Amino acid sequence: MAITELVDGDNNVTPVGKRLSFAENARGWIQNLKSGEIGSLPVVLGLVLIAVFFQAQNDRYLSAQNLTNLLVQMAAIATISTGIVFVLLIGEIDLSVGAMAGVGGVIIARLIVPDGTAEVPWYVALGLALLVGIVVGGIHGWFVAKIGVPSLIVTLATLFIGRGVVLAGTGKQGLIRVQDDSVIGIANTFLQPSVAWTIAIGAISIYAVTNYLSDRNAMSQGLSAQSWSMYVARTSLAAVMVLGVVAVTGNDRGLPLITVLLGAAVVILTVFAERTHFGRYIYAVGGNAEASRRAGINVDRIKIACFMIGSFMAVLGGLVLASRLRSVDNSAGEGNLLLNSIAGAVIGGTSLFGGRGKISSAIQGALVIASVESGMGLLGWPSDRKFMVTGAILLIAVTVDTVSRRTRQSSGRA
Amino acid sequence: MAGHDQTPLLEVSGVSKRFGSVQALYDVDLELYPGEVLGLVGDNGAGKSTLIKAISGNYKVDTGTFKFQGQPVQINDPKDSSDLGIEVVYQDLALCDNLNVTQNMFLGREEKNGVGLLDEATMQRRAAETLKRLSVTTLGSVNLNIAQLSGGQRQSVAVAKAVMWNSKAVILDEPTAALGVAQTRQVLELVRRLSAEGLGVLVISHNLHDLFEIADRFMVLRLGQKVADLVKTETTQQQVVEAITAGQLKYVPGQVTDDRDGEREDNGNN
Numbered sequence A: 001m002a003i004t005e006l007v008d009g010d011n012n013v014t015p016v017g018k019r020l021s022f023a024e025n026a027r028g029w030i031q032n033l034k035s036g037e038i039g040s041l042p043v044v045l046g047l048v049l050i051a052v053f054f055q056a057q058n059d060r061y062l063s064a065q066n067l068t069n070l071l072v073q074m075a076a077i078a079t080i081s082t083g084i085v086f087v088l089l090i091g092e093i094d095l096s097v098g099a100m101a102g103v104g105g106v107i108i109a110r111l112i113v114p115d116g117t118a119e120v121p122w123y124v125a126l127g128l129a130l131l132v133g134i135v136v137g138g139i140h141g142w143f144v145a146k147i148g149v150p151s152l153i154v155t156l157a158t159l160f161i162g163r164g165v166v167l168a169g170t171g172k173q174g175l176i177r178v179q180d181d182s183v184i185g186i187a188n189t190f191l192q193p194s195v196a197w198t199i200a201i202g203a204i205s206i207y208a209v210t211n212y213l214s215d216r217n218a219m220s221q222g223l224s225a226q227s228w229s230m231y232v233a234r235t236s237l238a239a240v241m242v243l244g245v246v247a248v249t250g251n252d253r254g255l256p257l258i259t260v261l262l263g264a265a266v267v268i269l270t271v272f273a274e275r276t277h278f279g280r281y282i283y284a285v286g287g288n289a290e291a292s293r294r295a296g297i298n299v300d301r302i303k304i305a306c307f308m309i310g311s312f313m314a315v316l317g318g319l320v321l322a323s324r325l326r327s328v329d330n331s332a333g334e335g336n337l338l339l340n341s342i343a344g345a346v347i348g349g350t351s352l353f354g355g356r357g358k359i360s361s362a363i364q365g366a367l368v369i370a371s372v373e374s375g376m377g378l379l380g381w382p383s384d385r386k387f388m389v390t391g392a393i394l395l396i397a398v399t400v401d402t403v404s405r406r407t408r409q410s411s412g413r414a
Numbered sequence B: 001m002a003g004h005d006q007t008p009l010l011e012v013s014g015v016s017k018r019f020g021s022v023q024a025l026y027d028v029d030l031e032l033y034p035g036e037v038l039g040l041v042g043d044n045g046a047g048k049s050t051l052i053k054a055i056s057g058n059y060k061v062d063t064g065t066f067k068f069q070g071q072p073v074q075i076n077d078p079k080d081s082s083d084l085g086i087e088v089v090y091q092d093l094a095l096c097d098n099l100n101v102t103q104n105m106f107l108g109r110e111e112k113n114g115v116g117l118l119d120e121a122t123m124q125r126r127a128a129e130t131l132k133r134l135s136v137t138t139l140g141s142v143n144l145n146i147a148q149l150s151g152g153q154r155q156s157v158a159v160a161k162a163v164m165w166n167s168k169a170v171i172l173d174e175p176t177a178a179l180g181v182a183q184t185r186q187v188l189e190l191v192r193r194l195s196a197e198g199l200g201v202l203v204i205s206h207n208l209h210d211l212f213e214i215a216d217r218f219m220v221l222r223l224g225q226k227v228a229d230l231v232k233t234e235t236t237q238q239q240v241v242e243a244i245t246a247g248q249l250k251y252v253p254g255q256v257t258d259d260r261d262g263e264r265e266d267n268g269n270n
């Protein structure tokens, strides 16, 4: 967004906004950094460190094959994390997302098993599973908003109930195979180069044009817009990243379909969170619930909706997992899926204290987690060490969040 | 300053409010004229906050009637009062730290563009215009988060937020209580500018010195009763202090509630 200055000049002339100079632009950026608005900086630094570390241990780490795998592996965590972001934004927590991913996977897998007993098309199964997710999220929200039960407890209860449902649903065999090609295809389809390049160029163009239009709109309102150099830098950076992904994956099996789906989901959810009334109210409630209430916002409704989104995205994450693993077993949604999903959001910069965070933080965090997991897998590290490393990363992320929050609080200017 | 032959902007008559055994307000009258700053003073527990919460629709009064610009009106909830053009800036300001100045000023009343998305640019322009109109110039940008602002700047944003919606009356609860000297000055000047624009401003403050700089008139509450209504040019700080501590009570506390029938259902508004 453009950095705005108060309109000055004659009262009766509507001044036309100018583009900032590069220096002004950079100054604003540094000032934000100093006041604790650290943005993606820790993630970028973290990713560089991780890449250097694992590449030094094993030179297949940065290979096209491993990076393509990584993109597929991060998808489920990223999906669940985007839902967690909404819950964290209102200052609550959802411990049930792992279990709900398992429940979603079980519902879908069972309903599409071609055993002649009431099987349904995969999209009907998905619809039902998502409906269950929405209802469960609604129940969470209702208990939290209307009764005042801490979200930690409500969702912990669902964690246990969900585990039970997964155990019951997977039956004696403890495993349901997924044979439906559409479901398997979600995480196992790789796009032709021509398709991948077309999507990439389309996405970059849309990014460049919307950015340009938003600057122009700001200037037409008399506000200042980012400098041209900043515009070019941002657009180029986005282009390099997107084209880089397409080029690298092109050297392996191709751009994963799930990456495109994930990208689309993030764009849609970001528009929802940052450019709609509802999204604005989510941030407001997370920042100051009492102020939101006085502004006429229905605080309970916002909270309930966020829990619904949390469980909805968890079920979608369960679908992605079932697709990638081609099965759902009785440990679905267990292990470190929950911790990784929460860590993903927090590592990406979403605050546990509510009101701060972006949808894209889920992607950034999931990328960090998947990078570490992938590296540890490649080096054949045992599970015990993996758990400890994941725990340490989460601790670091939360510490960064807490420290930057304190910086922000103490930077009120006189 | 305020010509009392005018119609009051807001006229409150005979307001009583009881909380259990505590009679917070007894038969209180209040008039607020356009373009005046009315100082509402009284000791702790005198009923000042209760009175403004009644005016803002946060409390239902037990008895009492309201007129706005001469017309009888009902104020049953906060929306009623904001629809009339009465805005309250509470002591705790009610700003979202994580949102920027513009987003706070438009909270709950955001502007949409043609496709139904938030129109950030228009809101920024209007926020900047309002701040400029009120000569709030210490704020560098309407894009700053509230967390980055000083106490005085926050107070200014809260006031600007209150007046940008064509409000006619603004109520400020202890606007300078948490501020240093320079910031207090900013806010006092802002209050004067509001009245210069023709708004009626009701200010609660414990700081009589500050209040004497900006108020045209003082209304003194004591133990829930109005004990004085003093025009600044005809009074002294000493007289106001006397009214606060020893103003003549009309009703003897504890004996009045029976004949006034303090049942909550007996609501003059309904």
Ligand SMILES: Nc1ncnc2c1ncn2[C@@H]1O[C@H](COP(=O)(O)OP(=O)(O)O)[C@@H](O)[C@H]1O
Binding pocket: B019, B020, B022, B023, B024, B042, B043, B044, B045, B046, B047, B048, B049, B050, B051
């Ligand atoms: N919500 C409430 N419930 C019970 N008593 C209240 C409530 N609000 C105010 N009171 C009582 O009413 C009286 C007036 O309080 P208040 O209006 O807050 O005074 P002031 O703002 O002048 O200090 C006090 O005795 C206070 O304890």
Ligand SMILES: [Mg+2]
Binding pocket: B048, B049
């Ligand atoms: Mg009070």
